[in-house]
Amino acid sequence: MKPGRISLAAFVALGLLSVPLQAGTIEVIVDKLVFAPVDVNAKVGDTVEWVNKDAFAHTATATNGDWNVTLAPKQNGQLVLKKPGTTDYFCKFHPNMKGRVIVAP
Amino acid sequence: MIVRLSAVLAAPGLAAPGLAAPVLAALCLLTAPVFAQGAKPTDPQIAHVAYTAGQLDIDAAKQALEKSKNKEVRDFAQDMVRDHTEVNKQALALVTKLNVKPEDNDTSRALTKQAAAKRDELSKLSGAAFDKAYVANEVAYHKTVNGALESTLIPSANNAELKSLLQTGLKIFQGHQQHAEHVAADVK
Numbered sequence: 001m002k003p004g005r006i007s008l009a010a011f012v013a014l015g016l017l018s019v020p021l022q023a024g025t026i027e028v029i030v031d032k033l034v035f036a037p038v039d040v041n042a043k044v045g046d047t048v049e050w051v052n053k054d055a056f057a058h059t060a061t062a063t064n065g066d067w068n069v070t071l072a073p074k075q076n077g078q079l080v081l082k083k084p085g086t087t088d089y090f091c092k093f094h095p096n097m098k099g100r101v102i103v104a105p
Numbered sequence: 106m107i108v109r110l111s112a113v114l115a116a117p118g119l120a121a122p123g124l125a126a127p128v129l130a131a132l133c134l135l136t137a138p139v140f141a142q143g144a145k146p147t148d149p150q151i152a153h154v155a156y157t158a159g160q161l162d163i164d165a166a167k168q169a170l171e172k173s174k175n176k177e178v179r180d181f182a183q184d185m186v187r188d189h190t191e192v193n194k195q196a197l198a199l200v201t202k203l204n205v206k207p208e209d210n211d212t213s214r215a216l217t218k219q220a221a222a223k224r225d226e227l228s229k230l231s232g233a234a235f236d237k238a239y240v241a242n243e244v245a246y247h248k249t250v251n252g253a254l255e256s257t258l259i260p261s262a263n264n265a266e267l268k269s270l271l272q273t274g275l276k277i278f279q280g281h282q283q284h285a286e287h288v289a290a291d292v293k
Contacts, residue, residue, distance in 0.1 A: 033276040055191050056277065073191075093184050094280025095287065 025049050025078075028099065030058055030071060033091075035099035042081050043104040050077045059092045060099065068092075145261050146210070152200050153207035154216070154258060155271060158250045159189040159196070161220040165246070168224055169239045178236045181243070181288050185281065192274050199270055212253075233292065240289045247282035251275060 023045035029036045031053040040048055050060050052071040060069040060077065064087060069077040084105040091097035146154065166182035166189075173179055200207055223242055230238055254275045262268040 032273050033280065055195065056188055091280070093188070093284060094277060095283040096276065096280045 023047065027051055028060075030054060030097075033058075033094055033097050035060075035097060038099050040099070040101045041104070042101065044081055044084055046081050046103075048079045048081065048101060050079075052076065057093060058097065060089050061092050063088045063090060146212070146257065147208070148263050148267055149205050149208035150210045150212070151258050151262050151271070152196060152205055152267065153209055153213050154253070155274060156193055156196050156207055157213040157216055158253075159193045159274075161216060162243075162246065163189045163193075165220065165224065165227075165239070165243070168227060169235075172227075172231065172235050173239065174232075175236045175292065177288055177291055178240060181240070181284060184284065185243070188277055188281065192270075192277060195270060199266055203264060203266070205264075205267075236292045237289075240285055240292055243285040244282060244289055247278050247285060251278050251282060254278065 024042075025047045026040050026042050026049070028040060028048060028050045030050055033054065033056075035050075042048065048060075050058075050069060050071050052058055052073065052075055055073045057073055058071040060067075060071065060079070062068065066087060067079055067089075069079050071077045081101065081103045084103045086100060086102045088098065088100050090099070163186050166185040169178060169182035170186075173182070199205075227235060227238055227242070254271055259268060259271045259275065262271055
């Protein structure tokens with residue numbers, strides 16, 4: 001095996017190992033008045049990005065009042081998760097749209 | 106609603122021979138405005154009813170924006186204008202694409218008549234009394250339209266794209282109904 005290959009493999013392995021330690025972005029698709037997935041599993045520091053595919057304005061509003069993300073028609077909205085815990089959220093304009101963010105420490 | 110309607114039709118007073126059929130039909134429409142008589146609407150009729158229902162709610166919201174000073178009520182009314190305008194824009198785009206000409210019908214006419222009566226009634230109110238009556242009517246109106254969408258309009262729609270748009274519309278209107286219920290609890 002050539003030295004080049006080894007270092008590449010090591011690099012890839014290191015890269016893979018380091019991914020879980022970095023904050024990531026979790027996408028939630030908003031389409032036809034549904035948040036998908038309904039449950040988001042994340043950890044502190046991660047970002048949730050709502051991708052609003054609807055031509056309607058929505059919000060992602062925490063039921064406990066901790067946060068409120070406005071989602072203009074066909075626009076995205078982001079939230080950085082700062083504390084652990086489970087938060088239910090809904091759309092203020094269409095309260096039948098519901099989701100949940102579960103944040104591990 | 107259908108059961109109540111049958112009861113009305115069966116009532117001796119209304120079954121009196123002197124009462125013309127169109128009057129009975131009008132009564133039916135006023136009680137349960139959307140195809141409660143069992144007649145299956147066609148796609149052009151369904152499109153007309155759905156569009157009319159949206160437009161009437163936009164008109165109601167415009168009245169609220171003229172009369173109300175309550176922020177929550179005004180915000181709600183603005184949401185209604187925005188969402189129903191978008192749904193109707195999609196509906197128009199779809200009927201154009203499908204080359205369907207929306208067809209006026211008794212249900213659309215009854216909805217329009219009822220809405221006009223409600224608008225007159227609300228025009229005489231102001232302040233908190235107006236807010237309360239407007240929001241209460243929004244709850245009732247969305248409930249009626251949702252019932253019609255679920256029981257008649259969606260099952261009767263032949264075209265898959267029309268059906269899909271009506272299904273999205275139902276989710277939106279159900280959301281509006283819940284939103285209106287929240288506002289109603291606040292303006293009590």
